Every structure is written in structure tokens, then in C-alpha cells.
Amino acid sequence: MARAMFGIHLPSRSTADFGAVVSYAKRCEDLGFGSVWVADHVLSGESGGIYEPLTALAALSCRTEKVYLGTSVLIASLRNPVLLADITGTIQETSEERLILGVGAGRDRHEFESLGVSFEERGALTDECLEIIRGLWKGEAFSFKGEHFIVKNVKIGAPPKRSPIDLDRW
Amino acid sequence: MEEISRGRPELSRLIKTGDRPIVVAHIYLIMEDSTIEAERSAVFLSEQTGDTLNKIKEWAIVGDAETAKERISNYIDAGVHYFVFSIPYTKSYEASLDRVARLVGQF
Numbered sequence: 001m002a003r004a005m006f007g008i009h010l011p012s013r014s015t016a017d018f019g020a021v022v023s024y025a026k027r028c029e030d031l032g033f034g035s036v037w038v039a040d041h042v043l044s045g046e047s048g049g050i051y052e053p054l055t056a057l058a059a060l061s062c063r064t065e066k067v068y069l070g071t072s073v074l075i076a077s078l079r080n081p082v083l084l085a086d087i088t089g090t091i092q093e094t095s096e097e098r099l100i101l102g103v104g105a106g107r108d109r110h111e112f113e114s115l116g117v118s119f120e121e122r123g124a125l126t127d128e129c130l131e132i133i134r135g136l137w138k139g140e141a142f143s144f145k146g147e148h149f150i151v152k153n154v155k156i157g158a159p160p161k162r163s164p165i166d167l168d169r170w
Numbered sequence: 171m172e173e174i175s176r177g178r179p180e181l182s183r184l185i186k187t188g189d190r191p192i193v194v195a196h197i198y199l200i201m202e203d204s205t206i207e208a209e210r211s212a213v214f215l216s217e218q219t220g221d222t223l224n225k226i227k228e229w230a231i232v233g234d235a236e237t238a239k240e241r242i243s244n245y246i247d248a249g250v251h252y253f254v255f256s257i258p259y260t261k262s263y264e265a266s267l268d269r270v271a272r273l274v275g276q277f
Contacts, residue, residue, distance in 0.1 A: 004242075004251045006274040008267065009196065011259035027264055031271040037196075037254050072196055072254055102194075 007035030009072055012056055015048045021056065022063045035068035035100065036060070040075050042111050054087050061095030068165075069095055073104030076133070077125035078115050081149060084129065085136035085156050092160035099164035103130060124148065137163045194252040195245055198230035201257075201269060205233045211258055235273055242277065 008028045012021050025036045038053040057069045069091070076084060092099045105122045106112065112119040128146040135142040136151075139159030144151040198215065202208040209223060212232045216223060226232060231241045242253070253274075257266050 004246055004253060004274070004277045006270075006277075007252075007254045008270070009254050009256040011263070013259070024263070024267070027267055031267060032275075033271065035254070070254070 005034045007037055007068070007070065008033050009037045009039070012038045012051045012053070013048055014044075014051050018051060018056070018059070021051065022060065025060050025064055025067065029064050029067040033067065035070050036064075037070040037072040037100075037102070040071060040073065040104075041108070042075075042078060043108070043114060054091060057099065058087075058091050058094055061091055061098065064098075066098075068098045068100050070100035071102045073102040075106040075111070075122075076103045076129040077106065077122050078111065078117055079129075081129040081132040082136065082151060082154060082156065085133040086158050088133070088164055089137060089156060089158040089160045092162070092164045093158060097160070097162050097164075099160075101133075101164045121148065134163070193250050194254060195250045196254040196256070197245075198226075199238060199255040199257050199270060200230060200232045201235060201238045201266075201273065203234060205237060208232050208234060208237075211260075214258065235269075238273055239276060242274075246277070 008024075010021055010024050010028075021038075028036050038056050039050055040053045041050055042052075043049070053071045053074055057071070060069055088099060088101055103126065105126045106119075109119045112122060117125065125148050128144070128149050131146070132142070132144050132149060132151055135144060136154065136156045137160055139155070141153045141155045142151060143153055200208050200212045200215070202211055209232060212223060212226055212230065215221070215226050215230060219226070223232075231238050233241075245253070255270060257263070257270060260266070
């Protein structure tokens, strides 16, 4: 039987100094946890906001050495998939291949409306996003035609040498 | 300190081979020295979600170390081998991390 692996979801609240988030991540690493994770909420809620997850993980990738870095979960459909592929490819490089991309469809209608993205179509948008991201991660010219996105012969600037782990059924 | 992340080699293997699926459980873990203390700490979840304590206990682990160990074992027996824990963000957050590290070190 495979051994269990344990990670910690970090409190990445923007009301706290980001140094605290770094400190907790390093502490988790020192304690031997296998992964640290951050959430994704673009807008501030009743209890405040959190740091943008991919930017936070990019920073943590340079301040940690071993621990895997994950999103739990990133609302992929709120972001352009080509840009998302390039950003995650970059983090995969800066982290030396420690990125885990956890993706969810999202549940906050207000966030979707604020960013001009259809809440009702978030599932289909997420599916297309993932197909594009996975295609672009391969580092070759990629084309895709879906209901929501059209990508023609695109090659991102920072394809990962090895694709991040992506968890698409969270 | 002993490496808790014993699953790391396996995770690396999964990256190389592309095996699927990876099943990950993201769970609220509220663990204190006693179950009564843990239940007291879980009040904030009740305020956030509107769920009763008994309802919270269905989707979160609330209790002492023994309770937590038993619940995690149940997940492992069910085939879950990757866990992400959310723990309450309090002034003693780092002490909580230490406590959880001691717990998972038993697996």
C-alpha cells in the first residue's frame, strides 16, 4: 500500500504580512510536510482577502527548496488559458518542478460577474482551459477551437520541461 | 527531522509516468489536546458555515490526536493517500503545525 503524503493549506491572508506566509511555508518544509497549498479568491470577502495564488507560489518557489507548491484550488476559467499556461510554466521552472495545479470550477457568482466571465458556463470554460493549458505545456505550436476559446498555432514563452501535476477533479 | 512526506518518491514517479488518478482529500483538521477543546475551537466554522457541530464533524476532523489518527486511518483505508489539511489560523498557528506534524509522523 502506498504511504500517505501530507500537506498544509497555508493561511495566505493579505491582511497579514507576506513574510508570515513565507515563514509558515518554510516551517512546513522543515517539519517534513510534502506540500503547501494556497487558495484562490480574487475578491475580498467578509473576513478579508488573500494573496493572488500564482504570484504567491512564485514567491514561495524562491524561498523554499523541497516542498511541493499547490493551488487548492485555482479558478482557471477566471484567467486567460494561454497566459495561465505561460505563468504556470514559469512557476514550474522557478520552483524546480514542484508546482501542483489544483483547478476548480468556482462557486462565487460575484467573482465571475466582476471579471466578466459567465458563471453558468464555468464548467465548460474550465474544461477548455485545461485542454489548452495541457496542449501549450508541451512546448510545441498548439491550436484549439472550442465554444469559448480559439487558439491558433500558439507556442508559449515558458513551457515547462516537465508538466506540472494538474488536479482537475477536485 | 524525519521526513514526513514519505509519499514524495511516489509523487515524483507519478509525474514521470503520468499515472492517474491522484486522489487528494482536503480536510479541515481541528485538533487539540482534548476533544472538548477541539470542539470549542470549531465554533468559528459553525459561525462561518451555519452548520451545527455534529454536521461539521461529518466534513472536518474535530478532536484530540487519537480521534484525528482514527479518522485519517479511515481515509487511508478507503484509498486516499494524499491529504491537505486546513488548520485554524490562530496565534498559536505554528504550535498547531508542530502538533499536526507529530500526528502525521505516525503514518
